[in-house]
Amino acid sequence: MANLKLAKVKKAYGSVEVLHGIDLDIRAGEFVVFVGPSGCGKSTLLRVIAGLEDITGGTLEIGGRVVNSLTPKQRGIAMVFQSYALYPHMTVYDNMAFGLTLEKGKPKSEIDAKVREAARILQIEPYLDRLPKALSGGQRQRVAIGRAITRDPQVFLFDEPLSNLDAALRVQTRIEIARLHEKMAGTTMIYVTHDQVEAMTLADRIVVLNKGHVEQVGGPMELYNSPDNLFVAKFLGSPSMNILPARIESVGAATRVVPEGGSPVDLPIAAVGTVAGGAGHLGIRPEDLSLTDEANPPFRGTVVLTESLGEVTLVYVDIGRADEPFVAKLPGEVSIPRGSQIGLTARPQSMRLFDEAGQAVRPQVRRAA
Amino acid sequence: MPYVVKRTGFYALVVFIVLFSIFPFYYAILTSLKSGTALFQVNYLPVDFSLSNYEGVLSNGVFPTNILNSVIVAVVVVAISLFLAVTAAYALSRINFAGRGLLLLTILAVSMFPQIAVLAGLFEMVRWAGVYNTLFSLIFAYMIFTLPFTVWVLTTFMRDLPIEIEEAAIVDGASPFTIVMRVFLPLMWPALVTTGLLAFIAAWNEFLFALTFVSNNSTRTVPVAIALLSGASEQEIPWGTIMAASVIVTVPLIVLVLIFQRKIISGLTAGGVKG
Ligand SMILES: Nc1ncnc2c1ncn2[C@@H]1O[C@H](COP(=O)(O)OP(=O)(O)OP(=O)(O)O)[C@@H](O)[C@H]1O
Ligand SMILES: [Mg+2]
Numbered sequence: 001m002a003n004l005k006l007a008k009v010k011k012a013y014g015s016v017e018v019l020h021g022i023d024l025d026i027r028a029g030e031f032v033v034f035v036g037p038s039g040c041g042k043s044t045l046l047r048v049i050a051g052l053e054d055i056t057g058g059t060l061e062i063g064g065r066v067v068n069s070l071t072p073k074q075r076g077i078a079m080v081f082q083s084y085a086l087y088p089h090m091t092v093y094d095n096m097a098f099g100l101t102l103e104k105g106k107p108k109s110e111i112d113a114k115v116r117e118a119a120r121i122l123q124i125e126p127y128l129d130r131l132p133k134a135l136s137g138g139q140r141q142r143v144a145i146g147r148a149i150t151r152d153p154q155v156f157l158f159d160e161p162l163s164n165l166d167a168a169l170r171v172q173t174r175i176e177i178a179r180l181h182e183k184m185a186g187t188t189m190i191y192v193t194h195d196q197v198e199a200m201t202l203a204d205r206i207v208v209l210n211k212g213h214v215e216q217v218g219g220p221m222e223l224y225n226s227p228d229n230l231f232v233a234k235f236l237g238s239p240s241m242n243i244l245p246a247r248i249e250s251v252g253a254a255t256r257v258v259p260e261g262g263s264p265v266d267l268p269i270a271a272v273g274t275v276a277g278g279a280g281h282l283g284i285r286p287e288d289l290s291l292t293d294e295a296n297p298p299f300r301g302t303v304v305l306t307e308s309l310g311e312v313t314l315v316y317v318d319i320g321r322a323d324e325p326f327v328a329k330l331p332g333e334v335s336i337p338r339g340s341q342i343g344l345t346a347r348p349q350s351m352r353l354f355d356e357a358g359q360a361v362r363p364q365v366r367r368a369a
Numbered sequence: 370m371p372y373v374v375k376r377t378g379f380y381a382l383v384v385f386i387v388l389f390s391i392f393p394f395y396y397a398i399l400t401s402l403k404s405g406t407a408l409f410q411v412n413y414l415p416v417d418f419s420l421s422n423y424e425g426v427l428s429n430g431v432f433p434t435n436i437l438n439s440v441i442v443a444v445v446v447v448a449i450s451l452f453l454a455v456t457a458a459y460a461l462s463r464i465n466f467a468g469r470g471l472l473l474l475t476i477l478a479v480s481m482f483p484q485i486a487v488l489a490g491l492f493e494m495v496r497w498a499g500v501y502n503t504l505f506s507l508i509f510a511y512m513i514f515t516l517p518f519t520v521w522v523l524t525t526f527m528r529d530l531p532i533e534i535e536e537a538a539i540v541d542g543a544s545p546f547t548i549v550m551r552v553f554l555p556l557m558w559p560a561l562v563t564t565g566l567l568a569f570i571a572a573w574n575e576f577l578f579a580l581t582f583v584s585n586n587s588t589r590t591v592p593v594a595i596a597l598l599s600g601a602s603e604q605e606i607p608w609g610t611i612m613a614a615s616v617i618v619t620v621p622l623i624v625l626v627l628i629f630q631r632k633i634i635s636g637l638t639a640g641g642v643k644g
Pocket of ligand 2: 042
């Protein structure tokens with residue numbers, strides 16, 4: 001039962017600052033996922049929280065206690081590493097018991113009970129006497145998780161724990177981690193990944209990081225449906241959102257926007273803060289597009305490529321914007337010959353408007369003063 | 370055809386190398402089993418079998434003591450060197466501090482000085498410390514050549530141990546000392562055994578310091594004791610006894626190597642981290 005509070009947390013290696021003042025509140029028992037492109041500082045932030053890296057600025061509180069200068073152990077955290085990091089010379093049992101044996105005066109029977117309980121939860125009881133080298137990747141990762149469980153951590157940290165597993169095992173282990181979070185309801189979990197599916201399915205809240213800054217924090221659907229800015233809009237969703245430079249034609253109760261390569265659309269947004277004639281960006285998710293036979297569709301172009309993925313078909317359309325194809329994700333198997341002309345449409349409510357700087361333009365919510 | 374030639378050539382070379390390295394020891398065994406005037410005949414196969422030389426050397430008052438001295442010195446040198454080297458290696462390989470590279474080079478540089486160059490200075494130190502004519506002087510002096518290579522080898526080895534394993538131990542709440550003792554040491558068996566054996570052999574064989582820092586017959590180590598074995602008269606060199614003594618002091622080394630070769634298993638870190 002511990003919440004985390006990061007206030008202006010900074011991390012620099014020598015003169016290179018990697019984290020530029022991270023502010024973040026994580027509630028006790030929450031499952032938070034850090035996502036972001038490679039090199040954005042996810043692992044660094046996790047290691048700062050763990051206590052494996054010194055904090056060079058700001059404060060970190062766990063459970064209401066400033067822990068900047070405490071060891072990982074004192075912080076009450078446990079961590080699962082991407083590479084498992086098991087002790088190669090110890091059996092599975094000893095790997096899981098190691099942390100507990102370091103606590104002076106802990107009775108053997110208590111340690112034994114904890115290890116067996118963790119082994120039972122993770123279904124690794126048959127392997128307790130084996131060395132790590134005699135286990136498969138998935139089993140090793142479960143031992144690593146088990147080692148973390150036995151210590152009853154307040155905060156559970158995962159750094160890309162599934163990235164070394166094959167696709168099927170990844171799904172299975174992901175579900176196990178979700179179940180584990182249910183079982184350990186009071187334990188706060190922080191999980192680093194660059195897999196969107198993991199982020200969307202596991203997280204109570206997702207933290208999107210970019211170049212050492214937090215771009216947005218929110219629930220998975222919140223981020224998906226109303227991204228704060230272009231970065232988040234493009235980062236979540238696969239394939240990513242189509243972004244068209246656009247001109248704002250008129251403002252009012254609705255906003256008329258002319259995207260590059262498309263016809264004008266009326267968005268049901270009272271776009272406060274934008275001016276008629278200003279520039280912006282229009283975002284349309286590929287899955288919101290559908291084929292249309294209208295004479296004058298919002299988007300029209302030549303099909304350059306189709307990819308059938310079984311349950312969906314991706315259609316890449318040249319709508320007259322040099323290198324950037326416009327992608328539509330159509331349900332089922334759609335056969336459209338390459339080179340044919342198609343029209344595409346989307347509901348205006350599903351489109352997102354961003355201002356020139358890339359910040360989302362949202363329907364004005366009147367706040368009490 | 371060339372294949373057969375190559376094969377034959379290869380095995381001929383192997384046989385030559387084996388003979389070349391084994392022969393001196395073989396000849397020593399042969400000689401140690403001879404007695405009387407047979408010593409001065411050249412034979413390449415055993416002709417007689419007499420243990421009198423062994424009896425002679427072992428009943429010669431101080432030689433067993435000399436062996437014990439050698440064992441004490443070599444064991445203590447190995448123990449202290451390995452302990453210091455492991456702890457130093459942890460600092461040198463895992464802790465970032467200013468001047469680390471320079472320190473490593475300095476340690477290596479120490480081993481560049483020929484023994485004879487430091488002999489006089491060391492002798493003064495030994496006298497000053499009051500350990501002249503004791504085994505402590507040898508233990509102390511031998512560190513000069515065992516520590517540089519043990520530190521260097523173990524540092525290199527420890528640097529290659531996966532960092533995540535150490536971090537996992539830190540998260541588990543292990544202190545640096547616990548990490549070294551319970552996590553790193555078991556992973557470093559191959560390096561420890563190799564460097565330990567080399568240090569043991571170096572200490573066991575050392576002659577110059579042993580000759581200089583000890584003057585008392587019963588405090589000497591075996592290399593010096595053997596060199597100073599003398600016969601009934603000044604002119605007579607007791608080859609039989611010398612050879613028997615040489616064989617006796619070689620046996621512990623062979624036994625050690627045979628015991629520990631099984632410990633030198635590669636790939637001990639397999640399975641701990643992905644790879
Ligand atoms: N020890 C270090 N010294 C200097 N710079 C470092 C160090 N460790 C990381 N960095 C830099 O910090 C930045 C963030 O690294 P980090 O490992 O946190 O990225 P990440 O988001 O986890 O990326 P990935 O998804 O590839 O794991 C990178 O630009 C990296 O080059
Ligand atoms: Mg990372």
